[in-house]
Protein backbone atom coordinates (compact mmCIF):
# COMPACT_ATOMS: atom_id res chain seq x y z
CA UNK A 1 0.00 0.00 0.00
CA UNK A 2 1.42 3.42 -0.92
CA UNK A 3 0.61 6.56 1.09
CA UNK A 4 -1.63 7.85 -1.72
CA UNK A 5 -3.87 4.78 -1.37
CA UNK A 6 -4.08 4.60 2.42
CA UNK A 7 -5.39 6.42 5.45
CA UNK A 8 -2.61 6.98 7.97
CA UNK A 9 -3.38 8.21 11.44
CA UNK A 10 -1.13 8.70 14.45
CA UNK A 11 -2.52 10.33 17.58
CA UNK A 12 -1.80 10.79 21.25
CA UNK A 13 -4.57 12.09 23.42
CA UNK A 14 -4.85 12.16 27.19
CA UNK A 15 -7.86 12.53 29.48
CA UNK A 16 -7.82 12.04 33.25
CA UNK A 17 -7.59 8.26 33.69
CA UNK A 18 -7.32 7.47 29.98
CA UNK A 19 -4.74 7.88 27.25
CA UNK A 20 -4.90 7.07 23.56
CA UNK A 21 -1.68 6.33 21.69
CA UNK A 22 -2.18 4.85 18.24
CA UNK A 23 -0.47 4.59 14.88
CA UNK A 24 -2.59 2.95 12.20
CA UNK A 25 -2.62 2.47 8.45
CA UNK A 26 -5.94 1.61 6.84
CA UNK A 27 -6.66 0.71 3.22
CA UNK A 28 -8.16 3.52 1.15
CA UNK A 29 -11.11 1.40 0.04
CA UNK A 30 -13.68 -0.81 1.74
CA UNK A 31 -14.73 -0.87 5.37
CA UNK A 32 -12.19 -0.70 8.19
CA UNK A 33 -13.54 -1.50 11.64
CA UNK A 34 -12.31 0.08 14.87
CA UNK A 35 -13.19 -2.69 17.30
CA UNK A 36 -12.93 -3.18 21.05
CA UNK A 37 -14.71 -3.14 24.38
CA UNK A 38 -16.57 -0.13 25.69
CA UNK A 39 -14.16 2.59 26.81
CA UNK A 40 -11.15 1.37 24.78
CA UNK A 41 -11.02 4.62 22.82
CA UNK A 42 -12.81 3.91 19.52
CA UNK A 43 -14.88 7.09 19.48
CA UNK A 44 -11.96 9.20 20.69
CA UNK A 45 -9.83 7.91 17.81
CA UNK A 46 -12.62 8.59 15.31
CA UNK A 47 -13.06 12.11 16.69
CA UNK A 48 -9.30 12.73 16.41
CA UNK A 49 -9.44 11.56 12.78
CA UNK A 50 -12.35 13.90 12.06
CA UNK A 51 -10.59 16.81 13.77
CA UNK A 52 -13.40 17.06 16.34
CA UNK A 53 -10.96 16.16 19.13
CA UNK A 54 -7.75 18.12 19.05
CA UNK A 55 -4.75 15.90 19.70
CA UNK A 56 -1.09 15.95 18.68
CA UNK A 57 -0.42 13.62 15.78
CA UNK A 58 -0.87 13.34 12.06
CA UNK A 59 -3.50 12.23 9.59
CA UNK A 60 -3.19 11.67 5.85
CA UNK A 61 -6.11 10.58 3.71
CA UNK A 62 -5.32 9.14 0.27
CA UNK A 63 -2.17 11.24 0.04
CA UNK A 64 -3.80 14.44 1.32
CA UNK A 65 -2.50 15.74 4.67
CA UNK A 66 -5.31 16.64 7.08
CA UNK A 67 -3.00 17.10 10.04
CA UNK A 68 0.78 17.32 10.41
CA UNK A 69 3.13 18.45 13.19
CA UNK A 70 2.67 22.03 12.06
CA UNK A 71 -0.73 22.24 10.46
CA UNK A 72 -4.29 21.16 11.27
CA UNK A 73 -6.98 21.40 8.61
CA UNK A 74 -10.15 22.62 10.33
CA UNK A 75 -13.07 20.17 10.54
CA UNK A 76 -15.29 22.08 8.14
CA UNK A 77 -12.59 21.96 5.46
CA UNK A 78 -12.20 18.17 5.63
CA UNK A 79 -14.20 16.31 2.97
CA UNK A 80 -15.64 13.77 5.40
CA UNK A 81 -19.06 12.72 6.60
CA UNK A 82 -19.84 11.41 10.07
CA UNK A 83 -22.76 9.12 10.91
CA UNK A 84 -23.55 8.80 14.61
CA UNK A 85 -25.70 6.46 16.70
CA UNK A 86 -28.29 9.22 16.88
CA UNK A 87 -29.41 10.38 13.46
CA UNK A 88 -29.79 14.13 14.12
CA UNK A 89 -32.36 14.55 11.32
CA UNK A 90 -34.19 17.87 11.15
CA UNK A 91 -37.59 17.03 12.65
CA UNK A 92 -39.42 19.81 10.77
CA UNK A 93 -38.17 18.73 7.33
CA UNK A 94 -39.38 15.72 5.38
CA UNK A 95 -36.94 13.07 4.15
CA UNK A 96 -36.39 14.77 0.79
CA UNK A 97 -35.58 18.12 2.42
CA UNK A 98 -33.29 16.43 4.95
CA UNK A 99 -31.40 14.81 2.08
CA UNK A 100 -31.28 18.01 0.08
CA UNK A 101 -29.68 19.73 3.05
CA UNK A 102 -26.58 17.56 2.60
CA UNK A 103 -26.69 17.69 -1.18
CA UNK A 104 -27.04 21.47 -1.58
CA UNK A 105 -24.02 22.15 0.64
CA UNK A 106 -21.80 20.80 -2.14
CA UNK A 107 -21.26 22.84 -5.33
CA UNK A 108 -22.81 21.02 -8.31
CA UNK A 109 -19.42 20.48 -9.96
CA UNK A 110 -17.99 18.74 -6.88
CA UNK A 111 -20.81 16.23 -6.41
CA UNK A 112 -19.65 12.65 -6.76
CA UNK A 113 -22.90 10.96 -5.77
CA UNK A 114 -26.24 11.78 -7.39
CA UNK A 115 -29.40 12.43 -5.36
CA UNK A 116 -31.36 9.57 -6.98
CA UNK A 117 -28.39 7.26 -6.61
CA UNK A 118 -28.17 7.75 -2.84
CA UNK A 119 -31.95 7.42 -2.51
CA UNK A 120 -31.84 4.14 -4.43
CA UNK A 121 -28.84 2.72 -2.53
CA UNK A 122 -30.58 3.25 0.79
CA UNK A 123 -34.03 2.17 -0.47
CA UNK A 124 -35.68 5.53 0.31
CA UNK A 125 -37.74 5.98 -2.88
CA UNK A 126 -41.10 5.58 -1.15
CA UNK A 127 -40.14 7.55 1.97
CA UNK A 128 -39.22 10.93 0.47
CA UNK A 129 -42.40 12.72 1.56
CA UNK A 130 -42.46 11.29 5.08
CA UNK A 131 -41.47 13.21 8.22
CA UNK A 132 -38.71 11.82 10.49
CA UNK A 133 -41.10 11.32 13.39
CA UNK A 134 -43.03 8.69 11.42
CA UNK A 135 -39.96 6.67 10.41
CA UNK A 136 -38.68 3.56 12.16
CA UNK A 137 -35.21 3.71 13.75
CA UNK A 138 -33.73 1.76 10.84
CA UNK A 139 -35.37 4.04 8.26
CA UNK A 140 -34.11 7.13 10.08
CA UNK A 141 -30.60 5.74 10.08
CA UNK A 142 -30.84 5.01 6.33
CA UNK A 143 -31.82 8.66 5.76
CA UNK A 144 -28.87 9.80 7.89
CA UNK A 145 -26.48 7.63 5.86
CA UNK A 146 -27.91 8.87 2.53
CA UNK A 147 -27.63 12.47 3.74
CA UNK A 148 -24.00 11.88 4.69
CA UNK A 149 -23.23 10.36 1.28
CA UNK A 150 -24.87 13.27 -0.53
CA UNK A 151 -22.13 15.55 0.79
CA UNK A 152 -19.79 13.52 -1.51
CA UNK A 153 -17.22 12.82 1.22
CA UNK A 154 -13.78 11.37 0.55
CA UNK A 155 -14.05 9.51 3.87
CA UNK A 156 -17.14 8.25 5.70
CA UNK A 157 -16.89 7.82 9.48
CA UNK A 158 -19.57 5.74 11.19
CA UNK A 159 -19.75 5.54 14.99
CA UNK A 160 -21.81 2.53 16.11
CA UNK A 161 -24.52 3.40 13.57
CA UNK A 162 -26.63 0.38 14.54
CA UNK A 163 -26.27 0.36 18.29
CA UNK A 164 -29.43 2.40 19.00
CA UNK A 165 -31.53 0.02 16.87
CA UNK A 166 -33.45 -3.07 17.96
CA UNK A 167 -32.48 -6.45 16.53
CA UNK A 168 -35.05 -6.38 13.70
CA UNK A 169 -34.02 -2.91 12.55
CA UNK A 170 -30.38 -3.99 12.65
CA UNK A 171 -31.12 -6.99 10.46
CA UNK A 172 -33.08 -4.73 8.10
CA UNK A 173 -30.30 -2.18 7.66
CA UNK A 174 -27.29 -4.51 7.38
CA UNK A 175 -28.02 -5.49 3.74
CA UNK A 176 -28.02 -1.77 2.82
CA UNK A 177 -24.61 -1.36 4.44
CA UNK A 178 -23.39 -4.43 2.58
CA UNK A 179 -24.63 -2.91 -0.66
CA UNK A 180 -22.75 0.32 0.11
CA UNK A 181 -19.67 -1.74 0.73
CA UNK A 182 -20.02 -3.32 -2.70
CA UNK A 183 -20.83 -0.12 -4.64
CA UNK A 184 -19.08 2.76 -2.89
CA UNK A 185 -15.55 3.79 -3.76
CA UNK A 186 -15.39 5.89 -0.56
CA UNK A 187 -13.48 4.32 2.34
CA UNK A 188 -15.56 3.81 5.49
CA UNK A 189 -14.21 3.71 9.04
CA UNK A 190 -16.75 1.88 11.15
CA UNK A 191 -16.69 1.86 14.96
CA UNK A 192 -18.30 -1.16 16.56
CA UNK A 193 -18.06 -3.52 19.50
CA UNK A 194 -20.22 -6.13 17.75
CA UNK A 195 -18.29 -9.10 16.41
CA UNK A 196 -21.24 -9.96 14.17
CA UNK A 197 -21.34 -6.54 12.50
CA UNK A 198 -17.60 -6.48 12.03
CA UNK A 199 -17.48 -10.03 10.65
CA UNK A 200 -20.28 -9.21 8.27
CA UNK A 201 -19.16 -5.84 6.97
CA UNK A 202 -15.48 -5.15 7.45
CA UNK A 203 -12.45 -5.90 5.27
CA UNK A 204 -9.86 -4.62 7.70
CA UNK A 205 -9.83 -4.41 11.48
CA UNK A 206 -8.05 -2.41 14.16
CA UNK A 207 -8.48 -3.93 17.62
CA UNK A 208 -8.10 -1.51 20.51
CA UNK A 209 -7.58 -2.12 24.21
CA UNK A 210 -7.16 0.68 26.74
CA UNK A 211 -6.25 3.23 24.07
CA UNK A 212 -3.66 1.01 22.37
CA UNK A 213 -3.75 -0.98 19.13
CA UNK A 214 -3.45 -4.65 20.03
CA UNK A 215 -3.91 -6.06 16.52
CA UNK A 216 -4.56 -4.68 13.05
CA UNK A 217 -4.75 -6.11 9.54
CA UNK A 218 -7.01 -7.74 6.98
CA UNK A 219 -10.09 -9.07 8.76
CA UNK A 220 -9.82 -12.77 7.90
CA UNK A 221 -6.18 -13.15 8.90
CA UNK A 222 -6.52 -10.99 12.00
CA UNK A 223 -9.60 -12.78 13.38
CA UNK A 224 -7.91 -16.14 12.88
CA UNK A 225 -4.58 -15.07 14.40
CA UNK A 226 -3.58 -17.32 17.26
CA UNK A 227 -2.32 -14.29 19.17
CA UNK A 228 -5.48 -12.32 18.50
CA UNK A 229 -6.17 -10.64 21.86
CA UNK A 230 -9.86 -11.54 21.64
CA UNK A 231 -9.09 -15.25 21.22
CA UNK A 232 -10.21 -16.09 24.75
CA UNK A 233 -13.72 -14.78 24.10
CA UNK A 234 -16.60 -17.13 23.58
CA UNK A 235 -17.26 -15.80 20.09
CA UNK A 236 -13.64 -16.10 18.91
CA UNK A 237 -13.48 -17.79 15.56
CA UNK A 238 -12.60 -17.64 11.90
CA UNK A 239 -14.31 -16.03 8.96
CA UNK A 240 -14.80 -17.90 5.70
CA UNK A 241 -15.73 -16.31 2.41
CA UNK A 242 -17.16 -18.35 -0.43
CA UNK A 243 -20.15 -19.30 -2.50
CA UNK A 244 -23.38 -21.26 -2.13
CA UNK A 245 -23.27 -24.06 -4.66
CA UNK A 246 -26.28 -26.23 -3.87
CA UNK A 247 -29.46 -26.22 -1.80
CA UNK A 248 -31.08 -29.15 -0.05
CA UNK A 249 -34.59 -27.81 0.48
CA UNK A 250 -35.81 -30.92 2.24
CA UNK A 251 -33.33 -30.54 5.10
CA UNK A 252 -33.05 -26.74 4.87
CA UNK A 253 -29.37 -26.93 4.16
CA UNK A 254 -27.06 -25.15 1.73
CA UNK A 255 -23.70 -26.38 0.49
CA UNK A 256 -21.06 -23.67 0.86
CA UNK A 257 -17.69 -23.85 -0.88
CA UNK A 258 -14.67 -21.88 0.27
CA UNK A 259 -11.04 -21.99 -0.72
CA UNK A 260 -10.02 -25.11 1.17
CA UNK A 261 -13.24 -27.11 1.55
CA UNK A 262 -16.98 -27.18 1.68
CA UNK A 263 -19.59 -27.19 4.44
CA UNK A 264 -23.31 -27.78 4.80
CA UNK A 265 -24.96 -24.76 6.42
CA UNK A 266 -28.34 -24.31 7.98
CA UNK A 267 -30.35 -21.97 5.74
CA UNK A 268 -31.44 -19.28 8.15
CA UNK A 269 -31.02 -16.54 5.57
CA UNK A 270 -32.49 -16.76 2.12
CA UNK A 271 -29.64 -17.89 -0.09
CA UNK A 272 -29.46 -19.32 -3.58
CA UNK A 273 -26.78 -21.08 -5.60
CA UNK A 274 -24.19 -18.56 -6.79
CA UNK A 275 -24.60 -16.20 -3.79
CA UNK A 276 -21.35 -15.09 -2.23
CA UNK A 277 -21.60 -15.26 1.54
CA UNK A 278 -19.50 -14.86 4.65
CA UNK A 279 -19.63 -17.58 7.24
CA UNK A 280 -18.38 -17.53 10.79
CA UNK A 281 -16.97 -20.68 12.34
CA UNK A 282 -16.54 -20.28 16.08
CA UNK A 283 -13.47 -21.90 17.62
CA UNK A 284 -15.65 -23.60 20.24
CA UNK A 285 -17.66 -25.36 17.48
CA UNK A 286 -14.61 -26.97 15.87
CA UNK A 287 -13.18 -30.23 17.17
CA UNK A 288 -10.41 -32.33 15.65
CA UNK A 289 -10.12 -35.98 14.66
CA UNK A 290 -7.13 -37.92 13.42
CA UNK A 291 -9.13 -39.92 10.89
CA UNK A 292 -12.23 -39.46 8.78
CA UNK A 293 -14.87 -41.17 10.85
CA UNK A 294 -18.24 -41.41 9.11
CA UNK A 295 -20.03 -43.02 12.05
CA UNK A 296 -21.05 -39.84 13.83
CA UNK A 297 -23.61 -37.06 13.69
CA UNK A 298 -21.34 -34.28 12.49
CA UNK A 299 -21.89 -33.62 8.78
CA UNK A 300 -19.06 -31.24 8.21
CA UNK A 301 -15.65 -32.83 8.01
CA UNK A 302 -12.87 -30.83 6.42
CA UNK A 303 -9.25 -31.95 6.02
CA UNK A 304 -6.74 -29.47 7.43
CA UNK A 305 -3.16 -29.12 8.63
CA UNK A 306 -2.26 -27.87 12.09
CA UNK A 307 -0.44 -24.56 11.80
CA UNK A 308 0.08 -23.43 15.40
CA UNK A 309 -0.97 -24.41 18.91
CA UNK A 310 -1.30 -22.06 21.86
CA UNK A 311 -1.43 -24.53 24.76
CA UNK A 312 -2.74 -22.23 27.42
CA UNK A 313 -5.20 -19.51 26.43
CA UNK A 314 -7.07 -20.24 29.66
CA UNK A 315 -6.41 -22.85 32.37
CA UNK A 316 -6.70 -26.23 30.64
CA UNK A 317 -7.79 -24.73 27.31
CA UNK A 318 -5.75 -24.68 24.09
CA UNK A 319 -6.30 -22.84 20.85
CA UNK A 320 -5.26 -24.56 17.63
CA UNK A 321 -4.85 -22.67 14.35
CA UNK A 322 -5.37 -24.82 11.28
CA UNK A 323 -5.19 -24.31 7.56
CA UNK A 324 -7.84 -25.82 5.32
CA UNK A 325 -6.10 -25.11 2.02
CA UNK A 326 -5.08 -21.46 2.48
CA UNK A 327 -8.00 -20.69 4.83
CA UNK A 328 -7.22 -20.30 8.54
CA UNK A 329 -9.65 -21.86 11.03
CA UNK A 330 -9.44 -21.88 14.83
CA UNK A 331 -10.35 -24.72 17.16
CA UNK A 332 -10.68 -24.50 20.94
CA UNK A 333 -9.92 -27.75 22.72
CA UNK A 334 -9.10 -28.89 26.20
CA UNK A 335 -5.35 -29.13 26.68
CA UNK A 336 -5.91 -32.76 27.73
CA UNK A 337 -7.44 -33.51 24.29
CA UNK A 338 -4.43 -31.88 22.62
CA UNK A 339 -2.08 -34.11 24.66
CA UNK A 340 -4.13 -37.30 24.22
CA UNK A 341 -4.37 -36.86 20.44
CA UNK A 342 -0.66 -35.93 20.31
CA UNK A 343 -1.46 -32.83 18.24
CA UNK A 344 1.50 -30.97 16.79
CA UNK A 345 2.08 -28.36 14.09
CA UNK A 346 2.34 -29.95 10.63
CA UNK A 347 -0.06 -32.85 11.42
CA UNK A 348 -2.93 -33.65 9.05
CA UNK A 349 -6.27 -33.80 10.84
CA UNK A 350 -9.99 -33.64 10.17
CA UNK A 351 -11.99 -30.68 11.35
CA UNK A 352 -15.38 -31.59 12.74
CA UNK A 353 -17.49 -28.49 12.51
CA UNK A 354 -20.61 -28.66 14.62
CA UNK A 355 -22.49 -25.55 13.74
CA UNK A 356 -21.96 -22.84 11.17
CA UNK A 357 -23.80 -19.58 10.76
CA UNK A 358 -24.15 -17.60 7.55
CA UNK A 359 -23.73 -13.99 8.48
CA UNK A 360 -24.36 -12.25 5.21
Ligand SMILES: Nc1ncnc2c1ncn2[C@@H]1O[C@H](COP(=O)(O)OP(=O)(O)OP(=O)(O)O)[C@@H](O)[C@H]1O
Pocket residue numbers: 015016017018036037038039040041042043044045193
Ligand atom coordinates in the same frame (compact mmCIF):
# COMPACT_ATOMS: atom_id res chain seq x y z
N1 LIG B 1 -13.90 14.64 26.47
C1 LIG B 1 -13.52 13.71 27.36
N2 LIG B 1 -13.08 14.07 28.58
C2 LIG B 1 -12.65 13.16 29.47
N3 LIG B 1 -12.64 11.83 29.24
C3 LIG B 1 -13.07 11.41 28.05
C4 LIG B 1 -13.54 12.32 27.05
N4 LIG B 1 -13.89 11.60 25.96
C5 LIG B 1 -13.67 10.30 26.26
N5 LIG B 1 -13.18 10.19 27.51
C6 LIG B 1 -12.79 8.94 28.17
O1 LIG B 1 -11.95 8.23 27.28
C7 LIG B 1 -12.17 6.83 27.35
C8 LIG B 1 -12.46 6.30 25.97
O2 LIG B 1 -13.75 6.76 25.54
P1 LIG B 1 -14.35 6.43 24.11
O3 LIG B 1 -15.70 7.04 24.04
O4 LIG B 1 -13.37 6.81 23.09
O5 LIG B 1 -14.45 4.84 24.16
P2 LIG B 1 -15.24 3.85 23.20
O6 LIG B 1 -14.32 2.71 22.94
O7 LIG B 1 -15.75 4.59 22.01
O8 LIG B 1 -16.44 3.40 24.13
P3 LIG B 1 -17.96 3.02 23.77
O9 LIG B 1 -17.93 1.76 22.96
O10 LIG B 1 -18.57 2.81 25.12
O11 LIG B 1 -18.55 4.18 23.02
C9 LIG B 1 -13.30 6.64 28.34
O12 LIG B 1 -12.74 6.30 29.57
C10 LIG B 1 -13.96 7.99 28.38
O13 LIG B 1 -14.55 8.22 29.63
